[in-house]
Amino acid sequence: MEPVKTIRHILTVEPVSFLFYTSMFLQNGGGQQFVFYKVCFLKYNQSDICWNLTLGQKMQQYQDMEDYSVSATSHWVILLNLPVTIPAIFTSICFGAWSDKYGRKPMMILPAFGFIVLSIFYLFEALNMEMPLEFLIIGNLIAGICGGFVAITFATFSYIADVTTKENRTVRMGILQSMTFSSSIVGLLTSGIIVENRQYGFIVLYCLVASCNVILIVYTQFWLPESIGPNKDAYFKSITKENNRGNTDEVTEFKCKVCCTDMWNPRNFKIVYQDVMKKRANFDRFMLFLLFMSLFILQIVLAGDSQIFALYAKDSIHLSPAETGYYTASKNAAMFVVAIVTLLIVRKLNLNEIRCCICGILIAVFGFLGVSLARSQDVLWAMLIFLSPVGVAVSIVRGAISKTVSPEEQGSVFAALSSLENLMVFVAVFIFNSLYPVAKGAPVFGGGYVYFYMAQLLLIPFILMMWVGDLMGFVVKDRLINDFIGDVVT
Structure with a gap:
């Protein structure tokens, strides 16, 4: 078992970052093309012409269709980015203070779950081209509430800070940062190849996005050890004692209740502000x-x-x-x-x-x-x-x-x-x-x-x-x- 322990000590959140950002670059790489094709198809109902325009083919006789599709795509890309980005800013601040008490792993699993839901929404859209794009706003909003890439970023870097010393921390963070560069190569190139298949391209793309996040959840749950267990155990011990919880089932139920309610506690914003602005030596x-x-x-x-x-x-x-x-x-x-x-x-x-x-x-x-x-x-x-x-x-x-x-x-x-x-x-x-x-x-x-x-x-x-x-x-x-x-x- 010693080799396994050694590997678990070396290989920590790098695969988490790689898998999530690969799914994100797959999503972004093929997402704009998907939206372009959808807005063109919904407006003109000309699947062949819209597909050729999506692949970048220039057709002067359909310049008006291309101009409309480009303009509408720009509008929709902004509209779809807002519900996934803005909520993630606020939820991640809450999650950050929460993770200092309860652990980093949930903050890696939750964004992955959000992206699985988002990919399902896109999959429904790809299977039914007549479905309006407004449906995707709901999926993006769920992904944003779950923290998105903002939560993954702070959770993985916080985890590395937990498990490293000051001497080797910069190197480990550099390796973690490099996962973004490597995943962009894999995600962008793969999405370009997959999308070229007209019949199954977008369907395969969003299945792959969901698969990356499923693997991420399995890896995090069963391979990755929690990095702040002692702090979490001490905290739970104190609050259960304060609330006179002695029965095992009562304690378990109470822990779950405290975890869920504390995750969305507005007090977390104050904690984050105090931690950032506090006086230091x-x-x-x-x-x-x-x-x-x-x-x-x-x-x-x-x-x-x-x-x-x-x-x-x-x-x-x-x-x-x-x-x-x-x-x-x-x-x-x-x-x-x-x-x-x-x-x-x-x-x-x-x-x-x-x-x-x-x-x-x-x-x-x-x-x-x-x-x-x-x-x-x-x-x-x-x-x-x-x-x-x-x-x-x-x-x-x-x-x-x-x-x-x-x-x-x-x-x-x-x-x-x-x-x-x-x-x-x-x-x-x-x-x-x-x-x-x-x-x-x-x-x-x-x-x-x-x-x-x-x-x-x-x-x-x-x-x-x-x-x-x-x-x-x-x-x-x-x-x-x-x-x-x-x-x-x-």
């Missing part, structure tokens, strides 16, 4: 603020890149949809490899993590500048070398945030962090989708001015992380001086 609270700001800017830039790249690549570099997909997959693969290799080297050689983060951000600044001026595929591909270290920076910042707070605050802090990151994605969508049409006429850069703007934004976390490094150095020196004075006095 030295400059820790201020450093936490700087780290939050750094991560938010990094996420705005990454979200902006994912939103705008397809348009920029088509307009300025003239990439085909297939070439755009290959480049995006290659970029994510490069981030995955560079993040893991770099963090392992940092751990092995005991290098300063904050300095490595600063170097990664600076290299990424040159990468985004290069993309802004790129007018050929060769230059664009060369910039992959400079863009990939941004994944290292994100992982190090997450690790630094986790090390700044106490173990019993991990769920609350990561829930607040994940929720605010989700808001930053909305900010990025608004900023860069509004800026790109205007920037296309800019001198020198043209549409690439958006990437020039991203490079400028990256200078903010570059400066903030230099500040964090100085504060950490000051704290270490102050502690050494105090230790020295204490030794002299004694």
